[in-house]
Amino acid sequence: MSLKRVGILTGGGDCCGLNAVIRAVTRAAIIEYNCEVVGIEGGFEGLIENNTQRLTIRATRDILPLGGTLLGTTNKGDPFAYRQVRDDGTIEILDRSAEAIENFHTLGLDCLFVVGGEGSQEIGYKLHEKGCPIIGIPKTIDNDLEGTDYTFGFQTAVQVAVDALDRLTTTGKSHQRVMILEVMGRNAGWIALEAGISGGAHIILIPEIPYDLAEVEKKIRLRAEGGSSFSIVVVGEGAREKGGEQIVSEAAATRLQGVAQLGGVGNYLASRLGQNTDLEVRCTVLGHVQRGGTPTSFDRLLGTRLGHHAVEAAANGDFGKLVVLNCLNISLIPLEDIAGKVRTVPADHQLVRCAEAIGISLGRC
Numbered sequence: 001m002s003l004k005r006v007g008i009l010t011g012g013g014d015c016c017g018l019n020a021v022i023r024a025v026t027r028a029a030i031i032e033y034n035c036e037v038v039g040i041e042g043g044f045e046g047l048i049e050n051n052t053q054r055l056t057i058r059a060t061r062d063i064l065p066l067g068g069t070l071l072g073t074t075n076k077g078d079p080f081a082y083r084q085v086r087d088d089g090t091i092e093i094l095d096r097s098a099e100a101i102e103n104f105h106t107l108g109l110d111c112l113f114v115v116g117g118e119g120s121q122e123i124g125y126k127l128h129e130k131g132c133p134i135i136g137i138p139k140t141i142d143n144d145l146e147g148t149d150y151t152f153g154f155q156t157a158v159q160v161a162v163d164a165l166d167r168l169t170t171t172g173k174s175h176q177r178v179m180i181l182e183v184m185g186r187n188a189g190w191i192a193l194e195a196g197i198s199g200g201a202h203i204i205l206i207p208e209i210p211y212d213l214a215e216v217e218k219k220i221r222l223r224a225e226g227g228s229s230f231s232i233v234v235v236g237e238g239a240r241e242k243g244g245e246q247i248v249s250e251a252a253a254t255r256l257q258g259v260a261q262l263g264g265v266g267n268y269l270a271s272r273l274g275q276n277t278d279l280e281v282r283c284t285v286l287g288h289v290q291r292g293g294t295p296t297s298f299d300r301l302l303g304t305r306l307g308h309h310a311v312e313a314a315a316n317g318d319f320g321k322l323v324v325l326n327c328l329n330i331s332l333i334p335l336e337d338i339a340g341k342v343r344t345v346p347a348d349h350q351l352v353r354c355a356e357a358i359g360i361s362l363g364r365c
């Protein structure tokens, strides 16, 4: 089909590589199809409120090495369950999808590219079901989207965590301390696992495998007995002790977004280990530094390839699909197959087995 006008929005948490996608979509749409590109600002909120900007080759110049998103984003603004804060501070949930769909048509879009994680892709799928031609582009540092080998943003987050581990290791060794690094990832342990293996951690704790504190202590003790009185522990924010609960930080933002904000397991672990061993324990919570800064070349390339392929898919009328990385190639899968699904780490995943085979403890017997 001939593309005349396409739209693009970025939804959910920001991550590295978003600007590479925006740039690639804009350039491919203009250079290959002489098509107009509309940027929807602030995620789905911008579609509801009709906040847009014209994207041109000039407007997207120099954004490739930048973190964040030129278009802005938000975790709120689901048109099907819009959280409206009333004057008295209470929240009502509204269905504003009709406004979003009307704006989509008023903008005269042939297609909307939804760049986002599992939540945004689910919204995209619902809009597609209601007659909006949607193509999804998978994004998240958590790498927890079904159907794609990697999401962009993940690799940069892992690299940031590995850089932190390299730094923590020198302090751990110098002071003979147990150094704990808490990383993001929500309910998926991919960041903890890949960063832990790459950063030479001795213990990696992930949400998918509840940890046994006694096993963690045993590993630290055995290392000390073997002459290494320092240990490096990487813990995913969603990890929990066997028989325990995930640790959630009750911030005001959590209430407004309706999403539990994870965090605190690193400090919990530090206090428990501090009680039970005579070693000094310190915890570093990496937080949002994993999401910002300069994207790695991998994330820039993946974002660019996905953006280009999404434009090709739109030109072929392949709507209701997600562009994915599959064994080094970019391909398409139905949004229906992945909407609302999260890909966590299987307890017998090759990476888990690799970690344990080289002596890393995952806190289980």
Ligand code: F6P
Pocket: 013, 075, 140, 141, 142, 184, 185, 186, 237, 261, 262, 291
């Ligand atoms: O999904 C990406 C992510 O960074 C998670 O790893 C983390 O739990 C969450 O977002 C943090 O969200 P917020 O930026 O709203 O605090």
